[in-house]
Amino acid sequence: MEKIRPLDFSIQQGKLNNMEEGAKEVTIQVQPEKKTLLQKAAEKAKAFVKNLNPIGKDKAWFAGLVTGTAESILVSPLLPFPVGAWAKAGINALVATGVYAAVDKFYDIKDKMIRRGSASEVQARIDANSEKRLKAAQRVKSFFGGVAAGTILGLGAQIGGVSASEIGSNIKDAVPSTGEIGDAISSAAGTVGEAATSVAGTVGEAATSVGGAVVDVGGSAAESVSDFVSDKVVPVAEDAPGFIADQASTGEEAVKSGAETVASTASDLATGAYDKAGDLYDSASGPASDAANTVADAAVSAGETIADTTSTVAGTVAESAETAGNAVKDFVVDEAAPTVSDAAGTAAGVLGDAVSAAGEVSLRAFDTAVETVNTPTGRAVAAAGLGAGAVGVLVTKHRNGSAR
Amino acid sequence: MDQQDNMDIKAFSFKQVIEILEKEGRSEDEISQILEDLVKTASTRFYAEAMAVFSDEDMREIEEAATDEAANVIIARKFQEKTGADANAAMQKFLDTFAQGFIDQYNKDKSGNPTQS
Numbered sequence: 001m002e003k004i005r006p007l008d009f010s011i012q013q014g015k016l017n018n019m020e021e022g023a024k025e026v027t028i029q030v031q032p033e034k035k036t037l038l039q040k041a042a043e044k045a046k047a048f049v050k051n052l053n054p055i056g057k058d059k060a061w062f063a064g065l066v067t068g069t070a071e072s073i074l075v076s077p078l079l080p081f082p083v084g085a086w087a088k089a090g091i092n093a094l095v096a097t098g099v100y101a102a103v104d105k106f107y108d109i110k111d112k113m114i115r116r117g118s119a120s121e122v123q124a125r126i127d128a129n130s131e132k133r134l135k136a137a138q139r140v141k142s143f144f145g146g147v148a149a150g151t152i153l154g155l156g157a158q159i160g161g162v163s164a165s166e167i168g169s170n171i172k173d174a175v176p177s178t179g180e181i182g183d184a185i186s187s188a189a190g191t192v193g194e195a196a197t198s199v200a201g202t203v204g205e206a207a208t209s210v211g212g213a214v215v216d217v218g219g220s221a222a223e224s225v226s227d228f229v230s231d232k233v234v235p236v237a238e239d240a241p242g243f244i245a246d247q248a249s250t251g252e253e254a255v256k257s258g259a260e261t262v263a264s265t266a267s268d269l270a271t272g273a274y275d276k277a278g279d280l281y282d283s284a285s286g287p288a289s290d291a292a293n294t295v296a297d298a299a300v301s302a303g304e305t306i307a308d309t310t311s312t313v314a315g316t317v318a319e320s321a322e323t324a325g326n327a328v329k330d331f332v333v334d335e336a337a338p339t340v341s342d343a344a345g346t347a348a349g350v351l352g353d354a355v356s357a358a359g360e361v362s363l364r365a366f367d368t369a370v371e372t373v374n375t376p377t378g379r380a381v382a383a384a385g386l387g388a389g390a391v392g393v394l395v396t397k398h399r400n401g402s403a404r
Numbered sequence: 405m406d407q408q409d410n411m412d413i414k415a416f417s418f419k420q421v422i423e424i425l426e427k428e429g430r431s432e433d434e435i436s437q438i439l440e441d442l443v444k445t446a447s448t449r450f451y452a453e454a455m456a457v458f459s460d461e462d463m464r465e466i467e468e469a470a471t472d473e474a475a476n477v478i479i480a481r482k483f484q485e486k487t488g489a490d491a492n493a494a495m496q497k498f499l500d501t502f503a504q505g506f507i508d509q510y511n512k513d514k515s516g517n518p519t520q521s
Contacts, residue, residue: 125455125456126452126455126456129455129458129460129463130455132460132463133460133463133464133466133467135467136463136464136466136467136475137455137463139466139467139469139472139475139476139479140451140454140455140458140466140479141447141451142472143475143476143479143480143491144446144447144450144451144454144491144495145443145447145451146476147447147450147491147492147495148442148443148444148446148447148450148495149443149447150492151446151492151495151496151499152439152442152443152446152499
């Protein structure tokens with residue numbers, strides 16, 4: 001046994017030609033005179049992967065291997081297989097048949113590829129990716145070269161019994177070095193899988209937590225809404241009819257009060273006018289005509305005062321009604337719109353009736369005042385005034401004649 | 405049937421290929437050449453498929469990976485995303501199918517229906 005130089009089959013390192021950087025040294029114990037079958041295959045595969053570099057001189061070789069369209073690689077029954085050894089061995093048809101079967105197995109992939117575009121389009125995409133991203137293309141080639149070598153030669157390690165005398169324990173050391181790619185990928189995949197599982201778990205927990213928080217917030221919000229409805233909306237809704245009734249009552253009272261004021265004022269004025277007329281009648285010894293005029297003026301003034309007062313009271317009533325209406329409106333719009341519209345309508349009707357009633361009272365009061373002025377007493381006062389005036393004229397003429 | 409059983413059966417199929425080659429008197433050099441060619445064919449086929457389905461963004465990510473090991477992980481993941489197939493499993497399937505096709509054809513030849521070589 002002797003130590004030979006390291007087998008630099010570190011495909012995963014991407015150092016395909018030389019092993020200066022990051023090379024992984026593998027010591028293989030072999031019998032120099034008897035290289036094993038798989039060791040020879042491994043060395044040739046190593047050379048193949050080394051020659052995959054499209055930037056170097058082997059690009060043309062690789063392009064030749066691809067030969068034309070992607071479709072030829074994917075679906076042709078006779079792949080552009082390097083047939084040198086096969087032809088020499090007289091087993092070309094066997095291998096071709098095996099390869100055909102393998103490719104045929106992947107017809108579903110071919111269908112997918114064709115659906116993505118024509119063969120020439122696919123080839124154009126391959127070329128574009130290769131030329132645009134040389135480093136990435138090299139990495140992809142190294143990756144699949146490593147996967148292929150790891151799978152084929154790694155599988156070979158399990159058939160060590162085929163050439164037991166030649167393969168021996170040496171393959172055990174040689175194959176793992178080539179199988180490192182597969183192991184590395186499996187390990188990476190496992191790590192990724194574990195990480196993904198961990199992340200998924202974390203995300204799941206986070207989602208559960210968020211979901212719980214959402215539920216809590218939703219529950220809290222629902223409780224808040226419920227509390228708000230119970231504490232604020234319901235009482236307001238319950239109070240609304242009373243409030244409206246109060247407002248309506250206030251408006252009605254204001255109208256009534258206004259009407260009473262009108263009636264009272266009108267009555268007072270009428271009484272005052274009546275008293276005034278009586279006083280004038282009683283003191284008719286003065287200039288009758290002046291007294292009559294004064295009575296007439298007083299009567300007119302009383303009527304005007306009554307009219308003005310009625311108007312003022314009516315305005316007050318209207319303002320009260322408006323205030324009450326605004327209050328009702330604000331309350332209805334801001335707080336109890338949906339539920340109190342009927343009540344508001346009722347209140348408005350009550351107010352309308354009240355205003356109407358106040359108007360009627362005012363009108364009656366005015367009419368009363370007018371009627372008072374037109375009573376027999378009033379007319380008597382006026383007649384008395386006129387009579388007094390006539391007497392005064394006669395007296396005056398008599399005095400003037402005597403004096404003559 | 406677990407994964408190890410499957411692997412054993414596949415290994416058996418490939419073992420048969422090598423046994424046939426040895427039985428037919430092929431030299432070690434010839435057999436190792438066949439293995440090498442298989443590696444070339446399989447890697448070329450999957451390389452072409454990957455390059456056809458990888459997008460510009462995929463290639464950019466692969467190129468910008470800090471290390472080749474990190475790039476390998478990205479390539480494996482993206483290949484599975486784009487084709488639905490695990491690279492190792494797909495390669496294994498390719499090899500298994502090759503071995504089975506080879507053996508079937510050999511048996512057919514031996515039964516009196518030889519294939520033209």
